[in-house]
Amino acid sequence: MYGIAAPFIGVLITMMNGVNSRLSSAVGALTAALTIHVAGIVIIHGVLAARAAYGRAAGKPLGEATRLPFYLYLGGVVGVGTVFSCNYAYTVLDASLAVALGLIGQTVFSIIADATGFLGRERRPVSARRLPGMALAVIGAVVIARNWRSDGAAMLIALGSGLCTGLNALLNAEHGRRNGTLRSARWNYISGLSVTLVIVAAMRPDWRSAAASVAEAGPFLATGGASLGVMIVMSMNLVFARLPAFRATLLLFSGQALSGVVMDAAVSGAFDPRKLVGTAVVVAGLALDGAFGAAGKAGKAGKAISAQARP
Numbered sequence: 482m483y484g485i486a487a488p489f490i491g492v493l494i495t496m497m498n499g500v501n502s503r504l505s506s507a508v509g510a511l512t513a514a515l516t517i518h519v520a521g522i523v524i525i526h527g528v529l530a531a532r533a534a535y536g537r538a539a540g541k542p543l544g545e546a547t548r549l550p551f552y553l554y555l556g557g558v559v560g561v562g563t564v565f566s567c568n569y570a571y572t573v574l575d576a577s578l579a580v581a582l583g584l585i586g587q588t589v590f591s592i593i594a595d596a597t598g599f600l601g602r603e604r605r606p607v608s609a610r611r612l613p614g615m616a617l618a619v620i621g622a623v624v625i626a627r628n629w630r631s632d633g634a635a636m637l638i639a640l641g642s643g644l645c646t647g648l649n650a651l652l653n654a655e656h657g658r659r660n661g662t663l664r665s666a667r668w669n670y671i672s673g674l675s676v677t678l679v680i681v682a683a684m685r686p687d688w689r690s691a692a693a694s695v696a697e698a699g700p701f702l703a704t705g706g707a708s709l710g711v712m713i714v715m716s717m718n719l720v721f722a723r724l725p726a727f728r729a730t731l732l733l734f735s736g737q738a739l740s741g742v743v744m745d746a747a748v749s750g751a752f753d754p755r756k757l758v759g760t761a762v763v764v765a766g767l768a769l770d771g772a773f774g775a776a777g778k779a780g781k782a783g784k785a786i787s788a789q790a791r792p
Contacts, residue, residue, distance in 0.1 A: 483723045484732060490716045491736020495744065497709035504702040508694040510568050514561070515681055516695050518674035520707035525667045528711070532663060547660050556652035556665070557673030561680075563645040570639035573632050577756065579639045580741075581626035584734055584763075586643020588618055591726035594647065600655045605725050614770025618731055621762030624755060625738070647730065650721045657718030666714045731767040735760060 505513040535541075570579040592615060598604035607615075649669075657665035695703055720729050738760040746752045 483720050484728070486716065487720050487724070487729055487732035488736030488739075490713060490720065491733040491738075492740040493709055493713050493716075494733065495737045495740040497706050497713060499744065500702060500709065501706035504698060504706060505568065507698040507702060508691065509686075510565070511681060511684060511686060512691040512694060514564055514677050515674075515691075516703055517707050517710065518557075518670055518677050520704045521670040521710055522667070522674060524704070524708055524711050525663070525670055529663050529667060546664055549656060549659055553652055553656045553659070554668050554672055556649050556656060557669040557671065558676050559645050559649040559652065560669060561673050561676045563642055563649060566638050566642035566645060570635055570642055573635035574639060575626070577753075578626040578636070579642075580738075581622040581759075582636055582639035583643040583646065584622040584625075584730075585619060586640040587647040587730050587734075588615075588622070588643070588727065590644045590647035591730045594651055594726045599726075600651055602651075602655075602726070605727075611770055614766045614768075614772075615727070617766025617769060618763050619766075621759045621764075621766060623759075624762055625759030647726065650717050650729075651726060653714060654718045654721035657715075658722045662715045662718040665718050666711055669714050670711075727770065728767065731763055735764050735767070738763070 501513065501517060504516065507513075508516065567579070567583070570582070574582075592607060593599070594602065595605040596607050653665050653669050656668060717729075717733075720733075724732075738756060742753060742756050742760070
């Protein structure tokens, strides 16, 4: 079920990025980040209040929150790093190159997280049988990009944005596993807003101008991305808590890439076969890794049964 849901979450991510990019163009990146986090906190607290009211009426209260290690509250802090690194990478680099590098960074992080059992996850060591699928996933990302000759620093930042995306997903997923998806989503926005406010205080923007630009942008742009963001954070908490990070990453990307191809074709009237081919190669790598993983589990189960059957 979670494997089927993950690509649809990727579609929501594409929609959210489209709304947030329009908001950023209308009001500026800093004002947009502040607006998104404030709207996200208001929305998630509204959802929490509704859930608490329903729980009291049904005799199923939320229960007390569990105290967690401090680093599990930092998902939103990492998320702010993702936002600003992505904005910079997309500004300096070709969009397809930024997407490809972000995917490579997130894929590398997810492979390491699975292999090491990061944050107490089930360990899935990198075996020889998994290498072909992983290689195909990286090749697919390379195919998507158009031009690999670009600004070296921006390329590193794009890679870093992928690492931040992976870390943010796993921190929030572990927080959600221990304390519930709603509480995890709330802390994601609280910690993200805290960092954003520090940046805003340092930059000292014109508050009147910023407020006027948000009002001019309208309620859809001001709250649309945040609404999608809350749904995405909560959904990703469930997916990354139950699927290997590598598999979840590629499933999400598949949904993002395919919906991006469709949206680009609808807006510009131009179809980019490179992105479609690259996405197909990524999906093939995912399928190959899944097939070999299933074969490996079946082999281990068979050996265990044989061992138990021996006199």
